[in-house]
Amino acid sequence: MNDVLDFVSVRLDDENDELIILDQSKLPNDLIYHHYKTKEEIFKAITGLEVRGAPAIGIAAAYGIYLSIKHLNQKSHKEFFDVFEQNKDFLASSRPTAVNLFWALNRMEQCLMNNKEKSISEIIGLLKIEAENIRQEDEAVCHAIGVNALTLLTPNMGLLTHCNAGTLATAKYGTALAPMYLGHQQGYDFRVFADETRPLLQGARLTAWELHEAGIDVTLICDNMASIVMKKGLIDAVLVGCDRVAANGDTANKIGTSGVAILAKNYNIPFYVCAPCSTIDIQTGCGDDIEIELRKGEEITSTWYQKPRAPLNVKTFNPAFDVTDANLITAIITEKGILYPPYSESIKKLFEGESK
Amino acid sequence: MNDVLDFVSVRLDDENDELIILDQSKLPNDLIYHHYKTKEEIFKAITGLEVRGAPAIGIAAAYGIYLSIKHLNQKSHKEFFDVFEQNKDFLASSRPTAVNLFWALNRMEQCLMNNKEKSISEIIGLLKIEAENIRQEDEAVCHAIGVNALTLLTPNMGLLTHCNAGTLATAKYGTALAPMYLGHQQGYDFRVFADETRPLLQGARLTAWELHEAGIDVTLICDNMASIVMKKGLIDAVLVGCDRVAANGDTANKIGTSGVAILAKNYNIPFYVCAPCSTIDIQTGCGDDIEIELRKGEEITSTWYQKPRAPLNVKTFNPAFDVTDANLITAIITEKGILYPPYSESIKKLFEGESK
Numbered sequence: 001m002n003d004v005l006d007f008v009s010v011r012l013d014d015e016n017d018e019l020i021i022l023d024q025s026k027l028p029n030d031l032i033y034h035h036y037k038t039k040e041e042i043f044k045a046i047t048g049l050e051v052r053g054a055p056a057i058g059i060a061a062a063y064g065i066y067l068s069i070k071h072l073n074q075k076s077h078k079e080f081f082d083v084f085e086q087n088k089d090f091l092a093s094s095r096p097t098a099v100n101l102f103w104a105l106n107r108m109e110q111c112l113m114n115n116k117e118k119s120i121s122e123i124i125g126l127l128k129i130e131a132e133n134i135r136q137e138d139e140a141v142c143h144a145i146g147v148n149a150l151t152l153l154t155p156n157m158g159l160l161t162h163c164n165a166g167t168l169a170t171a172k173y174g175t176a177l178a179p180m181y182l183g184h185q186q187g188y189d190f191r192v193f194a195d196e197t198r199p200l201l202q203g204a205r206l207t208a209w210e211l212h213e214a215g216i217d218v219t220l221i222c223d224n225m226a227s228i229v230m231k232k233g234l235i236d237a238v239l240v241g242c243d244r245v246a247a248n249g250d251t252a253n254k255i256g257t258s259g260v261a262i263l264a265k266n267y268n269i270p271f272y273v274c275a276p277c278s279t280i281d282i283q284t285g286c287g288d289d290i291e292i293e294l295r296k297g298e299e300i301t302s303t304w305y306q307k308p309r310a311p312l313n314v315k316t317f318n319p320a321f322d323v324t325d326a327n328l329i330t331a332i333i334t335e336k337g338i339l340y341p342p343y344s345e346s347i348k349k350l351f352e353g354e355s356k
Numbered sequence: 357m358n359d360v361l362d363f364v365s366v367r368l369d370d371e372n373d374e375l376i377i378l379d380q381s382k383l384p385n386d387l388i389y390h391h392y393k394t395k396e397e398i399f400k401a402i403t404g405l406e407v408r409g410a411p412a413i414g415i416a417a418a419y420g421i422y423l424s425i426k427h428l429n430q431k432s433h434k435e436f437f438d439v440f441e442q443n444k445d446f447l448a449s450s451r452p453t454a455v456n457l458f459w460a461l462n463r464m465e466q467c468l469m470n471n472k473e474k475s476i477s478e479i480i481g482l483l484k485i486e487a488e489n490i491r492q493e494d495e496a497v498c499h500a501i502g503v504n505a506l507t508l509l510t511p512n513m514g515l516l517t518h519c520n521a522g523t524l525a526t527a528k529y530g531t532a533l534a535p536m537y538l539g540h541q542q543g544y545d546f547r548v549f550a551d552e553t554r555p556l557l558q559g560a561r562l563t564a565w566e567l568h569e570a571g572i573d574v575t576l577i578c579d580n581m582a583s584i585v586m587k588k589g590l591i592d593a594v595l596v597g598c599d600r601v602a603a604n605g606d607t608a609n610k611i612g613t614s615g616v617a618i619l620a621k622n623y624n625i626p627f628y629v630c631a632p633c634s635t636i637d638i639q640t641g642c643g644d645d646i647e648i649e650l651r652k653g654e655e656i657t658s659t660w661y662q663k664p665r666a667p668l669n670v671k672t673f674n675p676a677f678d679v680t681d682a683n684l685i686t687a688i689i690t691e692k693g694i695l696y697p698p699y700s701e702s703i704k705k706l707f708e709g710e711s712k
Contacts, residue, residue, distance in 0.1 A: 028667045162580075193673075196656065196666070198554060198578040204657070204666040212667045219671040222554040222656055223580040224518075224612025228648075228678040231614065256580025258587065259619055266618045292584075300552065300578055301560070304661050310552070310560040311384045311568045315575040317549075322584040 004213040009056045012063045019063050023050045028209040039068040046094040053169020054243045055138045058100035061091045062131040073120045096291045097321045098243040099281045138171035141276045144335035146178025155188045157236040162195040163254035164206035165241025175274035176239040192218045199299040230267040238264045238271045245280040249326030249343025250287030261328035270330040287323030360569040366416045379406040384565040395424040402450040409525020410599045411494045414456030417447045418487040429476045452647045453677045455600040455637045494527035497632045500691035502534025511544045513592040518551040519610035520562035521597025531630035532595040548574045555655040586623040594620045594627045601636040605682030605699025606643030617684035626686040643679030
């Protein structure tokens with residue numbers, strides 16, 4: 001395997017009080033690492049999509065809140081907790097859709113709560129360990145998702161993916177791309193089709209880049225070509241990541257995912273959502289309860305272009321995500337196993353098993 | 357109505373032996389008219405998409421072949437016919453999918469054949485009239501399609517369209533956009549959603565531009581947002597143009613159209629194809645028989661961008677069209693009336709009526 005998997009999207013440099021972020025907004029043209037020290041910088045890195053992908057955002061937020069309170073050991077417990085809460089709320093407000101962001105910050109808060117009797121210095125040390133654990137666990141989770149997904153695939157399959165749920169979006173391996181990397185190691189010879197994923201081109205810039213770097217057979221298409229490649233029989237399965245799975249299996253993921261799912265159903269192609277359990281939000285009943293982030297129209301009319309390619313002041317609608325109805329999803333592949341419909345039951349069972 | 361309808365994509369300046377073409381590849385940034393004298397220039401204007409849209413291509417080809425033989429009146433009849441045939445084959449090879457190109461050239465040839473006993477000068481004069489007729493008839497056809505389509509629509513509807521089947525693509529009014537212009541004149545207050553239509557952005561650059569110029573409420577979306585706007589209940593009907601309709605109703609149109617049709621069916625939204633009878637090709641049995649033009653991958657990876665937004669040398673697949681299955685089409689709206697399934701029968705009936 002090529003060392004594309006050695007690229008790390010988010011890395012803590014604790015000695016220098018820095019979070020080192022691979023700027024995904026500049027790929028594939030430039031490989032730039034930013035060194036951020038403040039929560040404001042990290043907030044901006046998340047909103048500016050320098051770090052993106054639900055798991056990677058969670059990791060960045062966990063490290064971010066750690067760095068933001070690391071040097072507060074002179075404070076009283078009350079002051080320390082207050083600052084922690086403020087910083088948590090601040091970082092949580094960076095993006096509304098991906099649940100991992102809140103999940104990671106809540107986990108950091110839980111670590112704080114569980115250790116609130118300890119000294120501030122001890123708590124800070126434990127928060128660092130917790131953030132590291134979140135990163136390491138994500139790597140293990142992605143690997144397990146890849147292993148589980150691979151059981152549904154066979155060599156030489158044509159696979160379609162949307163957006164980037166790859167190693168760049170996670171600690172390592174990715175979610176939807178994990179079985180592609182693991183399959184590649186085992187000589188599966190997948191043919192992958194990557195939707196370019198407008199408007200921000202995560203498929204063209206990130207997925208095509210990381211698969212190409214790894215020597216995996218990848219073909220870049222425009223989003224509106226998914227139908228013709230399916231019709232031509234080139235696609236045996238669709239694999240996508242997700243930003244949030246509701247209790248009934250409805251899934252928020254990058255804008256366009258629901259359309260791909262409808263096409264897959266039309267062409268009788270299995271549609272798999274690769275989801276760390278941390279993206280399953282049983283507090284969210286169904287897709288309608290998921291807030292969908294709306295972004296600026298300039299992303300459609302101007303970003304990347306030499307000059308705007310739409311009339312000035314034309315109205316736009318630019319949702320960053322959409323919700324794929326549970327009934328369009330063949331299976332949800334988690335690190336703990338593969339969930340099948342009815343998801344209300346299989347998801348409930350998964351979490352009951354956890355709480356035992 | 358705004359004078360957007362006064363823009364003319366293709367105009368003959370017979371005095372100067374020129375075809376004046378509004379360069380659609382430069383819109384909406386620059387409004388540039390090219391003055392072309394040779395068939396090579398006109399060929400390049402078609403392949404380079406300076407003139408595009410099935411009807412407009414047909415008009416350009418008709419004028420083009422006229423200009424290419426206009427000054428051959430010193431030739432013998434045999435020489436004249438030979439040159440005509442060569443030029444016809446040359447212009448016909450510019451783009452493979454739109455049937456109007458061949459239809460217009462065949463009609464010019466038929467005019468020649470019907471008058472082959474006449475003097476070369478007379479034939480040239482008749483060919484000019486035939487080309488003018490093709491243009492004028494297209495305007496009348498588009499207007500009639502608009503009138504017919506409007507009978508299926510009601511005020512305040514949300515309409516979605518893909519690519520550009522507007523006044524720019526035709527002599528005037530467009531096909532799919534004709535009912536929008538006619539409805540606008542009658543105060544229908546449509547809300548139009550325009551798919552940007554990757555990779556060449558005809559929706560963003562042309563459809564959004566011409567509707568916006570005309571004062572019609574238009575919202576630009578990325579192709580992959582069609583699903584969410586349908587799901588949100590914003591779309592009451594889809595209207596698209598077409599490049600070729602097969603005898604069974606399968607329809608080739610801009611890449612992505614088949615996906616929009618599948619989404620519309622999923623959301624129970626009527627999907628209308630606006631088709632001049634000249635795009636119905638009863639020689640083509642079904643969609644599988646339609647040759648789909650494949651274009652360069654650079655259109656996906658590099659066109660419009662400041663620098664390429666995909667890894668160097670990544671594989672691409674760039675079909676310019678796809679085929680929408682007849683069973684996804686609610687109705688085919690022609691200038692002679694509205695065709696309903698089963699299309700094999702309704703199309704047959706239409707042409708039988710014609711030959712009577």
